[in-house]
Amino acid sequence: MLDRLSPQAPDALLALIRLHAADPREDKIDLGVGVYRTETGATPVFAAIKTAEQVLVDTQDSKSYLGPEGDMGFVNALMPYIFGADPTMGGRISGMQTPGGTGAVRLALALALKAGVKRVHMGVPSWPNHAQILADLGMELAPFDHANPDGTANLDAVLAAINGASADEAVLLHACCHNPTGIDYTAEQWAAIATAFAASGTFPIIDSAYQGLGHGMEEDAAGMRAVLAAVPEAFIAYSCDKNFGQYRDRVGAFYVLAKEQGALDTAFSNANALARAGWSMPPDHGGAAVRIILRDPDMTAQWLAELDDMRARMRGVRDALAQAGTAGRIDLTPLAHQNGLFSMLPVTKDEVATLREEHGTYMAASGRINIAGLTPGNLPKFIAALAAVAA
Numbered sequence: 117m118l119d120r121l122s123p124q125a126p127d128a129l130l131a132l133i134r135l136h137a138a139d140p141r142e143d144k145i146d147l148g149v150g151v152y153r154t155e156t157g158a159t160p161v162f163a164a165i166k167t168a169e170q171v172l173v174d175t176q177d178s179k180s181y182l183g184p185e186g187d188m189g190f191v192n193a194l195m196p197y198i199f200g201a202d203p204t205m206g207g208r209i210s211g212m213q214t215p216g217g218t219g220a221v222r223l224a225l226a227l228a229l230k231a232g233v234k235r236v237h238m239g240v241p242s243w244p245n246h247a248q249i250l251a252d253l254g255m256e257l258a259p260f261d262h263a264n265p266d267g268t269a270n271l272d273a274v275l276a277a278i279n280g281a282s283a284d285e286a287v288l289l290h291a292c293c294h295n296p297t298g299i300d301y302t303a304e305q306w307a308a309i310a311t312a313f314a315a316s317g318t319f320p321i322i323d324s325a326y327q328g329l330g331h332g333m334e335e336d337a338a339g340m341r342a343v344l345a346a347v348p349e350a351f352i353a354y355s356c357d358k359n360f361g362q363y364r365d366r367v368g369a370f371y372v373l374a375k376e377q378g379a380l381d382t383a384f385s386n387a388n389a390l391a392r393a394g395w396s397m398p399p400d401h402g403g404a405a406v407r408i409i410l411r412d413p414d415m416t417a418q419w420l421a422e423l424d425d426m427r428a429r430m431r432g433v434r435d436a437l438a439q440a441g442t443a444g445r446i447d448l449t450p451l452a453h454q455n456g457l458f459s460m461l462p463v464t465k466d467e468v469a470t471l472r473e474e475h476g477t478y479m480a481a482s483g484r485i486n487i488a489g490l491t492p493g494n495l496p497k498f499i500a501a502l503a504a505v506a507a
């Protein structure tokens with residue numbers, strides 16, 4: 117039977133991890149997979165998480181099953197950070213825990229499919245897994261251009277998608293720190309997007325995987341909140357894997373905004389059934405650590421300070437790149453106005469290969485770089501390599 121299977125390409129981003137690890141050059145530079153790194157290239161566990169994990173070890177008295185919804189203390193403690201001062205919007209938002217943001221995106225799209233959505237409009241390029249999950253669910257992807265050639269977000273394209281979508285279609289947006297471009301909608305653009313969703317009745321699915329890595333926890337949620345304030349219904353897929361540094365512990369949540377409580381209950385009875393058929397229950401540890409942090413003011417302050425440091429360091433790298441001006445034909449100045457872990461460089465696949473082979477500099481074939489892979493130590497080398505290759 118197994119001979120009926122054909123080999124599949126590995127995840128290109130995850131494959132880069134191995135390629136980089138196998139490179140013996142000491143001055144190699146890893147700008148591949150999206151994890152935060154310090155100035156010394158480390159991806160440490162947050163101190164606030166370490167403290168919370170110790171509390172968890174000391175106080176957890178059972179590892180018995182919870183349920184498909186996971187740790188509701190975690191799910192609810194996050195809500196003020198995501199949704200603001202009225203975190204349930206008058207009892208219209210509820211959530212459940214998922215295995216990472218990936219599980220949340222999967223659940224959002226599977227539930228949309230169950231509710232009759234067959235086609236999802238999405239700005240491209242996007243995180244590659246969005247398209248893979250849609251394909252796996254047998255849903256159609258209707259792509260539009262996320263950005264204009266001048267590096268601004270393409271408002272006309274997203275408005276056309278929202279206004280043109282039919283009742284069996286949805287529009288998927290990144291809440292902030294767009295992966296892979298770093299190009300986010302401005303506040304004015306979000307306002308126009310919210311108005312279009314409200315007027316058209318098109319269903320919004322919002323993926324928030326990087327809250328706090330752009331301009332701040334509140335600032336990064338503002339666009340999404342503008343949409344939620346304007347619409348009757350929406351799905352939100354959330355990840356804590358970047359803003360709490362929990363990557364491998366797979367911490368995420370799925371939220372639904374509905375017209376009223378009865379609709380929420382029905383939505384979650386369906387979401388629970390989908391979760392049971394997929395992973396049964398989410399892993400507990402990382403979500404429990406987040407809950408412990410968010411219920412303790414000191415740990416919360418420590419977490420927010422660590423997030424501030426991450427954000428400031430990435431801003432510093434962006435500013436340093438922009439100050440360099442150009443590298444060869446590449447204009448680096450737009451990177452200062454982009455957000456989060458990623459930006460795209462206008463390099464060819466061949467140039468990406470040359471950067472890797474001749475300069476030990478690893479990035480996605482698309483030209484996406486992980487800003488946090490750059491440090492004061494390797495930035496001059498990176499700019500020189502880029503100038504040499506993209507002459």
Ligand code: PLP
Nearest residue numbers: 216217218243295323325355357
């Ligand atoms: N959504 C986007 C846009 C992402 O870039 C990622 C990747 O990290 C995810 C969701 C999934 O995150 P997680 O690692 O929590 O599954």
Ligand code: TYF
Nearest residue numbers: 127129130148149150245295
């Ligand atoms: O885009 C990235 O690098 C992150 C991490 O299948 C990631 O979002 C990459 C691929 C993947 C899961 C997470």
